[in-house]
Amino acid sequence: MVEERLSFRTLNKEVIEPGICAACYGCVSFCTANELNVLTVEKDRPVYCDEKNCLEDGICYLICPRTPHLDKALETKFQYKDPIGSYISVRILRTTDEEIAQVCCDGGVVTSLLQFMLDTKKIDGAVLSKREGLWNSEPVITTRFEDLLECAGSSLVQSRSVRNLGDWTTYAPIFAALKKLNLLDLAKFAVVGTPCQISTIRKMQLLHIVPSHLVRFTVGLFCFENFRMNDEGKKYLQQRIGADLGEIQKVNLKDDFIIRLKDGKVVHVDLDDLGPIVRSECLACTDFSNYAADISVGGLGSPDGYTTVLVRNHEAQRLINQAISQGYIEETPQHDAVEKIKKMAERKRARGERVLRERKAKYSPA
Numbered sequence: 001m002v003e004e005r006l007s008f009r010t011l012n013k014e015v016i017e018p019g020i021c022a023a024c025y026g027c028v029s030f031c032t033a034n035e036l037n038v039l040t041v042e043k044d045r046p047v048y049c050d051e052k053n054c055l056e057d058g059i060c061y062l063i064c065p066r067t068p069h070l071d072k073a074l075e076t077k078f079q080y081k082d083p084i085g086s087y088i089s090v091r092i093l094r095t096t097d098e099e100i101a102q103v104c105c106d107g108g109v110v111t112s113l114l115q116f117m118l119d120t121k122k123i124d125g126a127v128l129s130k131r132e133g134l135w136n137s138e139p140v141i142t143t144r145f146e147d148l149l150e151c152a153g154s155s156l157v158q159s160r161s162v163r164n165l166g167d168w169t170t171y172a173p174i175f176a177a178l179k180k181l182n183l184l185d186l187a188k189f190a191v192v193g194t195p196c197q198i199s200t201i202r203k204m205q206l207l208h209i210v211p212s213h214l215v216r217f218t219v220g221l222f223c224f225e226n227f228r229m230n231d232e233g234k235k236y237l238q239q240r241i242g243a244d245l246g247e248i249q250k251v252n253l254k255d256d257f258i259i260r261l262k263d264g265k266v267v268h269v270d271l272d273d274l275g276p277i278v279r280s281e282c283l284a285c286t287d288f289s290n291y292a293a294d295i296s297v298g299g300l301g302s303p304d305g306y307t308t309v310l311v312r313n314h315e316a317q318r319l320i321n322q323a324i325s326q327g328y329i330e331e332t333p334q335h336d337a338v339e340k341i342k343k344m345a346e347r348k349r350a351r352g353e354r355v356l357r358e359r360k361a362k363y364s365p366a
């Protein structure tokens with residue numbers, strides 16, 4: 001039997017049609033035939049707009065976080081160990097900056113560390129996500145502290161953006177910004193991303209795809225799932241919290257969904273009960289801890305107001321020690337963070353493997 005040549009057609013058949021596309025849009029942004037307008041995004045899905053110009057070189061397929069071809073190579077490169085990958089330390093940290101503490105998600109460590117890296121010229125800029133307008137998180141390239149601050153805590157709703165909750169998505173397609181990196185006269189960037197986004201960047205680096213060589217530091221967010229809010233979702237969440245959505249002050253994710261209301265009440269919702277607001281495609285993801293990043297971060301395992309940081313290599317460890325000694329962030333001893341992260345990672349992997357099996361079986365030719 002002649003093997004099918006890898007192309008967007010294969011990606012469509014194996015990933016997009018079965019409903020497991022992570023919607024990172026790496027395939028669209030880094031299509032080799034980009035100038036020929038081969039791929040575009042329609043209704044959140046990558047699609048062919050001009051199939052006859054497809055070069056069929058398989059790049060879109062290979063860099064996709066949901067295709068298996070480079071997974072083993074990535075696992076080997078980053079010495080993956082079940083269930084949360086390799087790490088050299090777990091640290092519970094928070095920012096020392098009042099301004100960052102006001103707007104960040106958890107401990108503001110991501111923003112403070114990026115500020116430290118910019119101040120000390122370890123990076124020239126960062127690719128981040130910022131809430132924009134009613135429906136979107138916009139990918140942005142930041143080079144200044146003011147911009148970092150604008151992006152802090154943008155993922156899940158903070159009080160300053162609560163008015164937009166009704167039109168809310170947590171997904172930020174950062175590759176549109178990443179694509180522009182090599183047009184700038186800057187050489188070293190950090191990227192903050194979810195596991196699917198970091199996986200695409202790492203696959204691009206394995207294949208030496210420009211401009212992934214400019215990404216020198218990756219901050220991986222823990223991620224159980226992403227959300228998309230439609231009318232049904234709004235109604236559901238309103239019922240679940242027993243209050244109008246306008247009463248929400250802040251939303252966060254650890255090992256459950258935590259909603260703080262303006263009257264001080266805190267509602268916890270089990271992640272298994274978030275059905276109508278979860279991006280269905282995210283159910284097929286198996287990576288919670290973002291194992292291929294330089295550091296992985298989340299609120300899970302930390303007291304309120306701190307960020308849990310899995311430090312995955314010695315360079316990252318040095319960076320954090322320097323940021324602490326120069327007063328950007330501070331540390332408290334960790335207790336049971338690792339066990340909690342492992343438990344979530346196992347829960348996500350079991351769900352992801354089951355959903356992948358089911359969806360692939362449904363879409364495979366008999």
Ligand SMILES: Cc1cc2nc3c(=O)[nH]c(=O)nc-3n(C[C@H](O)[C@H](O)[C@H](O)COP(=O)(O)OP(=O)(O)OC[C@H]3O[C@@H](n4cnc5c(N)ncnc54)[C@H](O)[C@@H]3O)c2cc1C
Binds near residue numbers: 152156
């Ligand atoms: C979709 C999503 C799901 C998550 N799920 C979990 C979870 O299940 N358990 C858990 O413990 N933690 C989870 N996190 C991580 C957690 O919410 C915090 O982002 C993390 O603890 C860092 O907090 P911080 O205060 O140090 O970051 P901050 O200093 O507030 O900085 C946050 C950074 O994240 C970037 N960012 C925000 N949203 C996105 C996005 N959608 N895509 C890419 N980058 C983004 C911002 O640009 C900013 O630089 C999730 C984050 C996201 C975006």
